[in-house]
Amino acid sequence: MFKPLLFVAAIALFGITASFAPGAMPQEAAQPPAAGAVNPVKPTAHSQARARKIYGIDCAMCHGDNGDGKTDLARDMELTLKDWSDPKTLAARPNQELFSIIRSGKGKMPPEAEGRAKDDEVWNLILYIRSMARQRPAAAPTPAAAPVASN
Ligand code: HEC
Structure with a gap:
């Protein structure tokens, strides 16, 4: 925009x-969050290390180190958390939506304040979260199960 x-x-x-x-x-200039669906930051080793650190402090207690959401706190709080280690989970969710949820919170998820993660750090968190899916290779599609085009 x-x-x-x-x-x-x-x-x-x-x-x-x-x-x-x-x-x-x-x-170089940081883009405002409204910049669209494209993630405006490019991951670097440094920025992803920082994202991993923030995630470990502010997010992992609910979402889990590997993003599968199977944590004691999630159980105690009766949270329904999605499994990000499954590549299908976040594939269709736009970056902008994830940004808003992280920054503003949603339901029982608390907002991540600017003082804890600046905008570019939130964008790097999104890249970090998405990378969790790649750790488990998607099941290879069986040719027999592939849908046949009907027209
Ligand atoms: C107190 C537990 C808790 C903490 C801490 C927490 N979340 Fe969440 N998160 C949730 C819940 C619950 C939802 C589902 C919200 C809904 O849809 O009602 C959620 C949803 C999300 C979503 C939307 C995608 C999805 O799976 O539904 C993202 C992205 C997300 N969290 C990222 C983060 C990040 C990044 C942090 C750390 C900065 C974090 N969360 C910290 C509980 C938490």
Whole structure:
């Protein structure tokens, strides 16, 4: 949503006639969360180590170290937690939705305040959570079970 606006603003700024390479725009600045479904951060070893640390302190007690949600606290609080180690669980959930849930909380899930994880750290948490699915290879589809197109 913001990028086209920025682009237009940049063109207005530099003059319509100036030769302008969009690819040269600096991408370093943190994007606001409303930037869309694309995760604006690129994971680095450092940022993912930080995400793992935050997750261990603020999230693992409910969601579990491996994201399967089978924790004592979840049982005690009678939480219904999804199993993120199953690749199907988060596959269809947009990043923006996950961001909102982490930042604002939902149901019995408490919000993660800015003082505990800045926006870019929340985005890295989302990458970290999604990476949990890859630790278990998806079951290989059996050719016989593949749906046959009917038309
Ligand atoms: C007190 C337990 C608790 C803690 C701590 C907690 N969550 Fe949750 N989380 C939940 C519950 C319960 C839900 C399901 C909310 C619903 O749909 O009603 C949930 C849902 C989510 C979802 C949405 C996807 C899904 O599986 O439904 C994400 C993403 C998520 N949590 C991430 C986090 C992250 C990241 C942290 C740490 C910053 C965290 N949670 C900390 C309990 C917790």
